[in-house]
Amino acid sequence: MNTPTALRQPLSLRLTAAGFLTLWCLLASFPLFWITVMSFKEPVDAFASNPLAVVFGPDTRANGKGLSILDLVVGLAVLWYTVRLAVRKLPDLVRRHAPGGWLLLGWIAGSLLFGLAFIIVFFVLLPPVLDTANAFAGPLGTPVVGLTTEHYQAVWVENGFHRNFVNSLVVTAGVVTVSLTVGTLAGYGLARSASNLAFWLLIIALVFRALPHSVLVAGYLPVFISSAEILEPLLGEAAPTLYGQPWAVIAVLVSINQPFTIWMLRSFFQNIPADLDEAARVDGCTHFQAFRWVIMPVMWPGVITTGLFSFLLAYNDFLVCSLLLDAQNQTMVPAIAGYFNRETTTTDQVEAIAAAVSITAPLFLLVMIFQRQIVSGLTAGAVKG
Amino acid sequence: MKFRTFAAFVGPSLALMLVFIAAPLVGVLWQSFHLTQPIFETVEVESCTPSFTGQICTTELKTRPVLDEAGRIVTETTYVGLQSYRNVLEPDRLRQAIASGRWLDILDIDFWAALRFTLTFTLITLPLILLFGLGIALAVNNAVRSIRGPIIFVSLLPFIITPVIGALSIRWLFIGDGIMTAFLEWWLGRDIAMFAQGWTIELLMLFYRVWHVAPFAFVVFYAGLQTVNMDTLESAIIDGASRWERLRYVVIPHLMPLIVFVALIHLMDAYRVFEEIVGFSSQAHVISLQWLTYDFLTPDDAGNRAVSRASASAMLTMIGIVVLLVPLLRRTWRDHRGTRR
Structure with missing residues (x-):
């Protein structure tokens, strides 16, 4: 890069900028890093006021749970090798084995299998091997860093967090699929129409986007709770109580998300030249065929980006899920409130931290x-105004 | 595109928004003027207790809810006018506080306290986020190309994290003798309890929100910086503009639409502040408008939800949103007419 001389910066400015960036990166990553460390320690260590005690966990180590230097070296080597394998080999494997047109499914299956294999190797095969190795390794085999996974076991196995996980999975998967299906249709229609009606629809969507979710939930709650009685004349005995139903929450979240989705998809569709569908129309396609066979194939990046944001909305939602779902069907994020709202022991708190880390992973x-894709999504709405 | 095809494309989405956004809004408006309560009846109950001399019988009047054949509680809905709004706004206490000159008493009323917090929160975080986002964007734009990717990755973490979890993760750094509290105590040489009073919690909330949203501002501004016209910058240099003047008169005007965009999105989102209250468990000290509605909707110890009051506070929250959006809508409308002409 040859920067013009006049644009070169004095050393002091560069140092300030570098210092500022370092500070920001520390700020951005530290809380997450720290709670991850805390979640692997005994409560006494996790809430110790000395940071070194939190990192090395003397109390955890004293309980006989820790990693030796040998463990650390082997573990990190396996991790590094896994990442390398995922980056270098996985794409080729997926491409070779997935039949044409099923690439997406191939990726999903491939990454699931890969993740499963990693879990088996790392958590099932590796520990016993290393245990035996530690016994022979002498000083290299004595624990230096305290580490325990008991909180994760408590959260996932004993407290049944896996049920919340499944519920989260159902809700997010539902929201992403439905909201993309409905949203792409609407986004395409709005992008290709210059009528006043389309403009007003977009404005109304903008107003809807600004609504606090609690306002809407105040409207749903009474209806959802007594929906069996309200719908009885229409559906008879089969009338469902919507309160506590995951699919009702999916419908709600899809609708709440709709304004944002159509705005974003519209801006992606507008990037695709209208000549493309006109050409398809000249060749005898209907509007819908042009949309399905000509526009959609080039729209995948936009759809994936929008899907990511739908995923985030559904996955991160606290308010709607906590009010419209009952305890049996609760998703992960509201479920964690149960940990820190009750009178807690420090063990409970570390379990809450473990649950929080599990949600963040x-x-x-x-x-x-x-x-x-996330970066392009953030800028999609903005740069074009 | 013909109207029919347009309707077919937009229809499903529009139907969803009508059923799940517009209809509940109308419902909330209706609920805020009505009150649903169980019907109570007063019955004479004779209760007898055995004793040595026979039975002692007393009759007393008891109030109990009316049940229908299926054993469900019968409720009736009555029009109560502005009563729910009065319950939320508490105009009597407000008038009293103003008349007696003790202005701080106003903040003892939940709604006004929530309004105070929501507004200060929104207005304080806004400039901080713009400044911080712009600062990071400028710094990253200066950095060596190879480290930009990792920096963007790290920066996205606070943005992408579940808000409740993000608030919690910061709370855990400060809770009890957590690492940050210990550090502050060592630094300032005094005892600190971050969660014992309102203003320290508010500080943490402000910090959390800036931490959470600055990455968004950063990414948007950073994308904008890539399109700054190099020729204009160079001619500014030839004209002898200093670094600061170039930033002030070339870069910032170029970014202005983006700054407006980020500010608007942030105003909408900060006005809905809610997750911080849950994450920091601050309801005893600080509450926000949206949390107020949430609290009315959560069942109390008897399992009742104050739907009417929730609706009233929801409607009042809405008014704020409308006030916030009117200038934006007017501008968009003018732009739209401008492009069509």
């Missing part, structure tokens, strides 16, 4: 894989 992966 998928999001972390998501940013890692889809960083580019």
